[in-house]
Amino acid sequence: MSVLDPRSIITLSGLMGLVMALVLYFVRRSYPRKLQGGLRLLATSPLAWFAAALLYGLRGHASEWLTVVLANLILLAGTLLFYVGLQHFFTGRARWKLWAGVVLVSTPVVAWFTMVMPDYGVRLLVVNTLLCGLFLDQIRFLMRQPSSFAQRFTLAAMGLQTSVLLLRLISVLAGLAGHSMMEPGLLQVLYVSSNAMAVQMLTIGAVLLATERLRREFEHVASHDSLTEALTRRAVLELADNELARLQRYGEPLSLMMLDLDNFKDINDRLGHQQGDAVLIDFANRTRAVLRRPDQLGRYGGEEFLVLLPATDARAARVVAERVRQAAPSSPQLACTVSIGLTTAQGPDDTLDAMLARADSALYQAKREGRNRVCEA
Ligand SMILES: Nc1nc2c(ncn2[C@@H]2O[C@H](COP(=O)(O)OP(=O)(O)OP(=O)(O)O)[C@@H](O)[C@H]2O)c(=O)[nH]1
Numbered sequence: 001m002s003v004l005d006p007r008s009i010i011t012l013s014g015l016m017g018l019v020m021a022l023v024l025y026f027v028r029r030s031y032p033r034k035l036q037g038g039l040r041l042l043a044t045s046p047l048a049w050f051a052a053a054l055l056y057g058l059r060g061h062a063s064e065w066l067t068v069v070l071a072n073l074i075l076l077a078g079t080l081l082f083y084v085g086l087q088h089f090f091t092g093r094a095r096w097k098l099w100a101g102v103v104l105v106s107t108p109v110v111a112w113f114t115m116v117m118p119d120y121g122v123r124l125l126v127v128n129t130l131l132c133g134l135f136l137d138q139i140r141f142l143m144r145q146p147s148s149f150a151q152r153f154t155l156a157a158m159g160l161q162t163s164v165l166l167l168r169l170i171s172v173l174a175g176l177a178g179h180s181m182m183e184p185g186l187l188q189v190l191y192v193s194s195n196a197m198a199v200q201m202l203t204i205g206a207v208l209l210a211t212e213r214l215r216r217e218f219e220h221v222a223s224h225d226s227l228t229e230a231l232t233r234r235a236v237l238e239l240a241d242n243e244l245a246r247l248q249r250y251g252e253p254l255s256l257m258m259l260d261l262d263n264f265k266d267i268n269d270r271l272g273h274q275q276g277d278a279v280l281i282d283f284a285n286r287t288r289a290v291l292r293r294p295d296q297l298g299r300y301g302g303e304e305f306l307v308l309l310p311a312t313d314a315r316a317a318r319v320v321a322e323r324v325r326q327a328a329p330s331s332p333q334l335a336c337t338v339s340i341g342l343t344t345a346q347g348p349d350d351t352l353d354a355m356l357a358r359a360d361s362a363l364y365q366a367k368r369e370g371r372n373r374v375c376e377a
Contacts, residue, residue, distance in 0.1 A: 010056050013195070014051075016196070023207065024042060024043035039085070042206040049079075072123070102130065102133075125172050128165050131161075164194040227281060237298075237352065244352055254309070254344070255343065259324065260338065263336075283338070284299075287324050295307060321340045324338070325337075339366035339373060340362075341365070341377065
């Protein structure tokens with residue numbers, strides 16, 4: 001047990017935290033600006049944990065103001081920073097004032113039980129209860145975020161840390177707190193080791209969250225049109241292929257609409273290209289607003305769109321197409337009409353090329369018959 005003394009574990013884990021903080025700081029630079037704020041905070045918290053570990057490590061060689069009061073304050077502040085960083089990372093804003101107040105108020109309490117009425121058990125109780133509360137609140141927040149490997153990994157790290165803190169609280173209540181964190185007892189060694197592991201896992205979790213988010217951003221950019229946020233032609237055609245495969249396997253119906261804004265060249269010529277862009281954006285928004293969740297809108301070309309209607313037969317597709325045609329623009333300046341060519345898959349032997357060709361010829365029939373209508377093939 002003498003090899004695994006708490007001081008060495010605390011110092012080592014602090015150093016590893018420092019390395020992870022540096023890694024996070026450097027990877028942060030290659031991330032989109034909107035993620036950088038949250039990542040900077042997430043990188044700062046292992047730095048704070050490192051500073052707290054250094055101060056704890058000086059126990060016996062420096063004043064208790066530094067090694068207990070300030071060390072605990074920095075530990076709590078670092079944990080709050082992690083929480084604030086997570087909130088920024090996921091939502092772009094953070095609620096931190098209440099927790100900051102609680103952490104600040106706890107400092108004179110810790111100071112009292114260090115300098116005036118020294119009591120290691122009470123200090124432990126105060127600091128561990130706050131840490132537990134902070135981690136439980138973070139777990140609650142993180143569980144509401146989109147599920148992913150990184151999210152589950154970070155939750156596991158927080159779960160581990162919270163269990164260790166709870167066990168330690170129980171040990172205090174059972175009178176097993178001991179007299180100092182540096183005591184080389186089994187409980188202390190277990191506590192500082194799991195704490196060290198949880199800190200590493202939390203920082204790795206932050207790196208994983210950032211990497212996963214970056215991958216999602218790239219995927220989004222690659223599969224979405226930057227003007228209208230509709231799927232790109234390639235992405236919507238890929239989805240159409242998948243839906244056709246489902247049709248062949250499960251026999252679910254599939255309908256497809258080709259949409260073309262009417263006299264769009266006129267709109268551009270009369271109102272300018274920029275206003276034309278605004279019309280396209282508004283059209284995409286209002287179309288999405290009248291579609292169901294599984295339906296997909298893609299930009300097929302300039303002012304031409306494709307809508308994929310999975311599990312939709314011809315009758316239901318006709319209703320959707322009429323709804324899209326009649327969807328109102330958000331202002332009269334954005335008004336435009338649309339012609340729609342509609343088709344439904346004709347059994348498992350139908351192909352995407354054949355469906356596109358039918359939708360295209362139905363669309364041209366709609367144009368020939370005077371525009372602003374739905375035709376079917
Ligand atoms: N503003 C804007 N215009 C675009 C964009 N992509 C294509 N266009 C324009 O859309 C117009 C399409 O014109 P046409 O193919 O002649 O069709 P149309 O005027 O809509 O006539 P019909 O389809 O027959 O009703 C062209 O003037 C293109 O320059 C875009 O991203 N933004």
